[in-house]
Amino acid sequence: MAFKKSELQRAYRTMRVIREFEDRIHSENSLGNVPGFIHLSAGQEASAVGVCWNLNREDYISSTHRGHGHTIAKGCDVRAMMHEIFARASGLCNGKGGSMHMADIGMGMLGANGIVGAGAPLSCGAALAARLRGTDNIAVSFFGDGAYNEGAVLESLNLSKVLNLPIIFVLENNGYGEATPAEYAVAGDILKRAEAFGLVAEETDGHDFFAVEAAARRLIKRAREGKGPALLHSKLSRYYGHFEGDPATYRPKGEVDAIKKERDSLMLFRRRVEGDKLLTVAQLDEIDEAVIAEIDGYIVEAKQAPPPAVETLYRDAYGSY
């Protein structure tokens, strides 16, 4: 598929926003400025943006504990996200969710999730709702290699096929479920497991925006046409530990550095568009600078924003009680 120049700029910009968002939170967190648990997705940008590229606002995604990238890629308000990270009243969830529960139902983002694999049934439900309403909307469930062994995901694979739901399961395999390597924890063949449930299954290079986008486009189109669920195995890497503060000593020395040098998603994107003369270095650098300034602005603002009023503690547990 041929991308317009503006589309390429948008794709690169989104990936850059995710990277800058994550890198800055990493440093702010190490300074002790960010409360709570943080799981960063730096390194996984191409997968998030590539999959969401062909989604509409009315399509739903569910995400994982490592959900900032998906949330940004789905089009949610990055400023509000940063405010949420800093636990501000002006945050995307009014300071009630934080990093692990980043969500915007109105944008079709059913939420990051603190429970591994829990998003898969939710996405099944969103897909079922779309089907019952007679629309061609679809749902995507992002999850990791660790979640691929969760009953919730396996049950969802089966249910999605039984009910022929318009859903794409995106297995973002960054090689580690927490500290445990996927090679150790995932038995059998990843694609065959999904195929055994009757799903169409594909594998893609999760570092390469263009590869992910192309694969996701095919599967999404099938789903919209009512041809049923599919699994996309997106192979990629995360740059930081499982959580912020995890020194990731379970990874071989130099692993991350090598990936950054050879398989970095932003680098691959630049190499491609520069090589094909689709965007100039200057244009890309300009995006980088603008994004750095934008995220920096959000952080400055978020630090000064007021925390939620204590009265809000009692709100939102119920619509009415």
Added chain:
Amino acid sequence: MTDGIIRLEIPKFGLSMEEGTVTRWLLEEGDSFAAGTDIAEIESSKIANVLEAHTAGILRRKLVAEGDSLPVGGLIGVAADQAVSDEEIDAYLAQSTAASGSKPEGTISNAPAPPAEASPAVSKDTAQVESSRRPAPDTTATTSQPAPGRIVIPESLSLGEGEVNTMEVPLTRHAAQLAERHRLDLSRIPGSGRRGRVSVADIREAVVAEGGSLPRPERPAENVPGSPSTADDSAVRATPLARKLAREAGVNLNDVPLTGDRGRVTKAAVLAVLRSREQTVAGGMEGTAVAPEAQGGPAFRVLPFSATRRTIADRLQASKQTSPHFRVSSDVRVDELLRLRDTLNAELPEARVSINDLVVKACACALQELPHCNVQYVADELRGFERVDIAVAVATKSGLITPVVRDVGSKTLLQLSSEVRSLATQAKAGQLRLEDIEGGTFTVSNLGMYGVRNFDAIINPPQSAILAVGAIRREPVVDGDQLAIGSLVNLTLSSDHRILDGAVAAELLGRLRFLLSNPALMLA
């Protein structure tokens, strides 16, 4: 107050009377009466009495039914002469109920009987409704506040004649009952619950906000906690030793606290319960705290707790809690006293003098001689008396009664003796009037007839002291240098240390002892 209208109220028969029950109306509406006519029988917790007319009039309205209880000052009826019309009486009632500040505190008055709700009978609330059809005359902020304890529904919240609540208002069950009972206009009462649901608290708040009053209904106090369980205790965890001990001693394991790290009943815990039971039994003179039977059947019967009983309980408890009791005790040789009594009774045909009469007489003499002991303590006020009034404790079926013999010092021994006997008889028959039992500075309580050697008595407030008289004992005594047989009585004087110091009490007891062992001095 409207001219010619006579308020008939619950009279205050004595200091401690707070409430009265109309037990019987002695007149019908429309009956005319002269001053001094008995209008109704009123009973307080201690005494039955009659409401007398102070002036002549016609009984126009009875506002309470027989059996209804109202606080002292509560309006039970209205009398007036022929000249006053029914309308004027209605207006008076409406006005007087609204102008609550002018009446004694705590009055419960009756609605001027709207046709729909004519029954004045006390409802579940034990209070009665007053529907103030006009605003209270605004004298001062405090007087326009209704007295506590009565229900006053402001007109602004009342449904008019023939009106009904048409709006569907969400209500709690009790709020619905209250609204129906008091004909409340629910459209005027904001609900604070879900969906604007109206609760009893909302109604109360609205009523108060409009200047009315809707107190919580009072339930009679009841229950003594800690009654022995009869439930199956086989499931209660216990050590084997504790279980065996409990079974033998008739203790239900449900009544024993669980202790130890395993939360079981232990032997020590069973023993502690047994000890506390023994104390309870020993502490209750009437011994109603019965140890449970070993197996089956309730271990006790529930006995009626009469108003007299309640009064005794309250007053004696108050006495023990508020007045610091100080006791002095002494044996008195009464051989001469006995001789004197025997002589009197043998020589005078009408005489039936008892030792107790002589003790009362001696007390009167001593108190006359020591006027600083002839005192009462009422509300931080020390009251000294010249006249000596002495109460005599009388045991009756319904409980302890202490009729007062007035001016003992001025009476001859025979007069005194006959009066004490008469009061005791009346007490046992329940015929005492309130004035027979009020006042006095001193009580004599004699348990000698039960063979009691000595005991402590509880002061009957606001009196200053009580003398506990034991049985006459024949005992070896040292008479000069001789061992002889003498008659002895123990006297234990309990005095209120707030007003009688120890030395003063000892002086009083010493004087009594001297008078009783030398009874001729009482003639002086």
Added chain:
Amino acid sequence: MPQKSIREAINEALLLEMRRDPSVFLIGEDIVGGAGGKGEEVDPWGGVMGVTKGIYGEFPDRIIDTPISEMAYIGAAVGAAVSGMRPVAELMFCDFIGCCLDQVMNQAAKLRYMVGGKAEVPLVIRMQMGGGFSAACQHSQSLYPLFAHIPGLKVVVPSNAYDAKGLLITAIRDNDPVMFFEHKGLYDDKDEVPDGDYSIPFAEARFARDGSDITIVATGRMVKFAIEAADQLASEGIACTVLDPRTVSPFDEISFIESLEETGRLLVVEEAYPFCSFASEVAAIAAQKAFYALSQPVRLLTPPHTPIPFAPELESAYFPDAERIAGSVREMLDAAAPKRGAAA
């Protein structure tokens, strides 16, 4: 007014709401029964208790049989609710919650709060509870206190057909997740139930009996027993209030306290486990908010803190019944009278 069983009343409520609102759909295991099979009947089961029988004929697309995968289909119901539908999921037995508790406890219950109120989860999960059928440990529990513990969930426990219909309609129209407990021993109990649609607000208790001597709080099947006991006691001159909260969460605290202020005595009867239970919560509310209204200690009548046994003899010893309720009331009133006179 027509007499209908709880089973019929619930079925009627579901149908009425499905007709009224196209976003209402049903999902669960065998709620049609035999889906995709070759049996003669289109909906051979209509749920394991036949509650949803007959709905398939009218709404074949909106009553969905699922694989036996509670996590997936309860989760799908949550996801569908968040994305604009009004699913009514049937969990069959509440005992099965273990297979999908995450979706209920961590997803459905928390979603609205986690996103600062910007989500709604109009979900109903229907399930059976209760013993009395020798169904033993894993099919007899009454786990509603487990859910009442979790903020974000509402918990409904109807005791009769009229309430079941009205409360289910309210539950479906409610925008929060509602756990709807149906006692398996009450499905055939009949009551007067209007044909049309009506709703019963949450947190409004029903006074099944009025009396001034004692307040008996009971839910589900225990309401039936409490009424039997109250009627028996009435002939002995003991007047009981039987208060059926109908919704355990939210709880009608106001009516409850008003009743205590009238009676001064409280017996809580429950079929659920006693420890950290709804019964203990009710007692705690009484202690915190109506202590001075109480004239004697609160009493709880519950099963022992053990699993539910299989043998009929053991099971009948396990649950409270009318006789035990009446016995507890008598004991309380016996213990209530004053016993100590005054000393002179």
